[in-house]
Amino acid sequence: MSNNSSSVGNALVLLRLLQERDVLRVSDAAGELGVARSTAHRLLASLKEHGFAVQDGDRSYSLDPRQRHGHRALTPESLVPIARPHLEWLVGKTNESVHLIVPEGQMVRAIDTVEGTQMLRVGSRVGVLVPAHTAAAGLLFLSGMPVERLAAMYSDGPPRDSGAKTIEEFHASLQLHRPYAVSLGRAERGVNALAMLVTDQNNNRVAAVSLVAPAFRMPPQGMPEVAALVKECVQRIHANILDRA
CATH class of the missing domain: 1.10.10.10 (Winged helix-like DNA-binding domain superfamily/Winged helix DNA-binding domain)
Incomplete structure (x- = not known):
């Protein structure tokens, strides 16, 4: 040959x-x-x-x-204008900042941010890479992976700060029992986040919407109320994705 x-x-x-x-x-x-x-x-x-x-x-x-x-696939560049009006809607409902986040291997990256209206708020994080296992959005992406794919991604073993000694333990720790994920100051000290997935017309996980706020304004006990608003936001985005398909 x-x-x-x-x-x-x-x-x-x-x-x-x-x-x-x-x-x-x-x-x-x-x-x-x-x-x-x-x-x-x-x-x-x-x-x-x-x-x-x-x-x-x-x-x-x-x-x-x-x-x-296929050629109508969503890319980060095409997803931003679809999601932006709905991110703005969510900010209008909560006055807190909202990120649109995509996965990049062991990391996640914000591709758009609409900043909140509060004087003390989380600023734009567009372009910033964060370890997936520390971010609410990252936990959503990792939770859907079979253990074999997780092992391929983390070929050197689980992240040291994950508390897991094996990939199997790491995989078990990532399993979620609700449709959203939270991060309580792990990705950024003093900042809490709640994220939900955005899926495309084929039900593929293409991004996540993450609402972020200073921890004192978004304590754990307030998460269910926040989750209802984030859920409506991602449903609106998904509906527009279906219209585009």
Whole structure:
């Protein structure tokens, strides 16, 4: 087989792996193909260059959303204008800041913020990467992963500050028993957050809406009331996504 044919074949194998997995590390790709890490890295970089893959914050790769869902797929750029009016609605109801957040491997990133109206408020966090296991939105993304995918993402073991000694313990700690997740000062000291998922027309988890406020204004006992408003916000966003599909 020629080198070109071999490269094409390996690229197709990687594309299939990207379709099957949430994340793909260079070392895992090299092992699957039986090639050097440098070769696997070159192939993944080529898939990224041609719009088939994206590189996450922890340098792992995942399938470009446009390839997973077709040309009408939601990207962060297309989701922001859809969600923005509803984020503004939520701020109007609560006077607190709201983030629109997407996953990036072991991290999450805010792609839009509407700041609250209070003098003391949480400011914009657009572009800031935060460890997923510390953020309310990140807990939502991680909670839906099978333990095998979680193990691939955290190949060096659970985060040290998670309290878990094994991936299995980490996986068990992430399971949620309600439709929202909270973070009480973990991602940012003195700031509490409540987040709910935004899904697309295929019920894929594409983002999360996170309401954030100083802890003294959003204590745990007030979370159910906040959750009802966040739920209405994500339902409004989902309805607009369906209109767009």
